[in-house]
Amino acid sequence: MNQIQVGLDDGKPGYYPVDTPLQSLLPAPRGAGALPCLCALVNNNVVSFSYRLRINCRVRFLTAADSQGMRVYRNSLSFLLAMAANRLFPGLRLCIEHSLSTGFYYTLENARKEAGNAETVREIEKEMRSLTERNLAIERRQLSFADAIALLEKNNLREKANLLRFRNPPKITIHWCDGFFDLAHGPLAPATGLLRTFRLVSYPPGLVLQFPSQQRPRRVTAFRNQPHLFQIFHEHKEWGRILGVSNAGRLNELIAANEIGNFVKISEAFHEKKIARIADAIVARRGRVRAVFVSGPSSAGKTTFSKRLAVQLEVNGIRPVMLSLDNYYVDDENTPRDREGKPDYEHIAALDLALFNRHLDSLIRGREIDLTRFDFNRKKRVLAGLRLKIDRDQIVIVEGIHGLNPAFTPMIDRRLKFKIYISALTQLNIDCHNRISTTDNRLMRRMVRDHIFRGNTPLATMKMWPSVRRGEKRWIFPFQSQADVYFNSALDYELAVLKPLVEPLLMQVKPSDAEYAEAIRLQEFLSNFLGITKYEVPFTSILREFIGASSFKY
Numbered sequence: 001m002n003q004i005q006v007g008l009d010d011g012k013p014g015y016y017p018v019d020t021p022l023q024s025l026l027p028a029p030r031g032a033g034a035l036p037c038l039c040a041l042v043n044n045n046v047v048s049f050s051y052r053l054r055i056n057c058r059v060r061f062l063t064a065a066d067s068q069g070m071r072v073y074r075n076s077l078s079f080l081l082a083m084a085a086n087r088l089f090p091g092l093r094l095c096i097e098h099s100l101s102t103g104f105y106y107t108l109e110n111a112r113k114e115a116g117n118a119e120t121v122r123e124i125e126k127e128m129r130s131l132t133e134r135n136l137a138i139e140r141r142q143l144s145f146a147d148a149i150a151l152l153e154k155n156n157l158r159e160k161a162n163l164l165r166f167r168n169p170p171k172i173t174i175h176w177c178d179g180f181f182d183l184a185h186g187p188l189a190p191a192t193g194l195l196r197t198f199r200l201v202s203y204p205p206g207l208v209l210q211f212p213s214q215q216r217p218r219r220v221t222a223f224r225n226q227p228h229l230f231q232i233f234h235e236h237k238e239w240g241r242i243l244g245v246s247n248a249g250r251l252n253e254l255i256a257a258n259e260i261g262n263f264v265k266i267s268e269a270f271h272e273k274k275i276a277r278i279a280d281a282i283v284a285r286r287g288r289v290r291a292v293f294v295s296g297p298s299s300a301g302k303t304t305f306s307k308r309l310a311v312q313l314e315v316n317g318i319r320p321v322m323l324s325l326d327n328y329y330v331d332d333e334n335t336p337r338d339r340e341g342k343p344d345y346e347h348i349a350a351l352d353l354a355l356f357n358r359h360l361d362s363l364i365r366g367r368e369i370d371l372t373r374f375d376f377n378r379k380k381r382v383l384a385g386l387r388l389k390i391d392r393d394q395i396v397i398v399e400g401i402h403g404l405n406p407a408f409t410p411m412i413d414r415r416l417k418f419k420i421y422i423s424a425l426t427q428l429n430i431d432c433h434n435r436i437s438t439t440d441n442r443l444m445r446r447m448v449r450d451h452i453f454r455g456n457t458p459l460a461t462m463k464m465w466p467s468v469r470r471g472e473k474r475w476i477f478p479f480q481s482q483a484d485v486y487f488n489s490a491l492d493y494e495l496a497v498l499k500p501l502v503e504p505l506l507m508q509v510k511p512s513d514a515e516y517a518e519a520i521r522l523q524e525f526l527s528n529f530l531g532i533t534k535y536e537v538p539f540t541s542i543l544r545e546f547i548g549a550s551s552f553k554y
Helices: 067-088 118-134 145-154 158-164 227-243 248-256 260-283 302-315 353-364 438-453 458-475 477-482 494-506 516-526
Strands: 003-008 014-017 039-042 045-047 057-062 093-100 103-109 139-144 171-177 180-183 199-203 206-210 291-295 319-324 369-375 380-388 394-399 417-423 429-431 485-488
Touching: 039 067, 045 516, 057 067, 067 093, 067 103, 067 118, 067 171, 067 180, 067 206, 093 227, 093 429, 103 199, 118 199, 118 206, 139 145, 145 158, 145 171, 145 180, 158 180, 158 248, 158 429, 227 260, 227 477, 227 485, 248 260, 248 429, 248 494, 260 302, 260 417, 260 485, 291 302, 302 319, 302 394, 302 417, 319 353, 353 369, 353 394, 417 477, 438 458, 438 494, 438 516, 458 477, 458 516, 494 516
Parallel strands: 003 057, 291 394, 291 417, 319 394, 417 485
Antiparallel strands: 003 014, 039 045, 039 057, 093 103, 103 206, 139 171, 171 180, 199 206, 369 380
């Protein structure tokens, strides 16, 4: 009973004393060019090297070439940036805002110089490089709850202390490095010397911390400006600041004070106002626009957005017709396969583009078409037995992931098309140094929807998610700039609604599953939020597409 069995990737299982530190099992460096280990998977849970082994386990050490390892690398660099900024501008507030290009966008508030000033950015990057050269240890330390609160308040970190007001663990974990500290939200690299691959880019009024990619962990790719997405994020951030709700702690305060109902109404009204403005932009091109394309990544809320847009168009006297791309899938034997040999329904060739273009062109010209229907049981397209024709005062709304791709509708004149990009771009942060991933937001939406409407287990949804993400990177994100307008479908209160729905699903993922690390990470992330009942959500909300009871029919 004083020994445990530990399985390592590079050899047979060995026997070690209980309480063996993970650090002592680190493999020897494989050569000068080898990537350093950053953390480890222990029974499919991501842990730092200070972790002590107390039960039989399987251990795999991770580098930046692994998905979980790259997440640790990004979080560690964010910690390093906060540390460098704190040394150069003590007492001033570095705030992570959102993702941008291949990095994170930050502001440095009340600094002597603007955060985006090139000289300021060079100073901070120089300090970060100096910290990596010193190879300082990044330690995980545990404090009592009372000591943690006292430490945060002493250092005027009220936002972080406020986050702990709605949690009550007996001990709090922090990361500590040469006098600088922050609350721990998952493991970090063991030392600053492992964090040499990064770049700071001036992006007024802030800066961007650029990372390498998992596929190319030794280099940082060139910065790609995304002004349209930046504007969407910036507008939503400013809206959050005006309302005074830009982090999880402040959202929890509204819930605890029973004031969340009004915030829900304001959030939904903001959506309705934006949708109405998009409808007005389409009306301004009345007589020219004949087809509206709504595109965006998985679980962005494209379907409900399209239905709400249709309502707003009818308010303006335009009668829209919905055309579903689901009915233009090619037969199963003609569907492209992914690298695992499975049907790739995200591929543009999974749709009969020629037939769709003929149908859309005919409708625009006032001709009648025979509608088709895809039989998902037989995986074949069949005639629906219905005909469709539209009048001159009608337009077609097409919802699907390929709508912004010029190769999708080559037969249709660009002047006749109005393109909309929609995504859930969360503006809330956990705190000023820790962001909320928009991808996580969409994954949790999808997990609930798949469970309620498709009978999928949370494990099944998590297994297919990497394939969905690959499809988005190939078929959606490269064409964002083709949009005429952009719509942010994120709702700042939705994580509080999703929390009680997602947590029971995540508990179904077990340590024997490879997805367990993600499940645990999401559980820990949700622990930062108080939950609210789904009955607070209006029946026309985009969120209803995922949690059910929408007043729209799908």
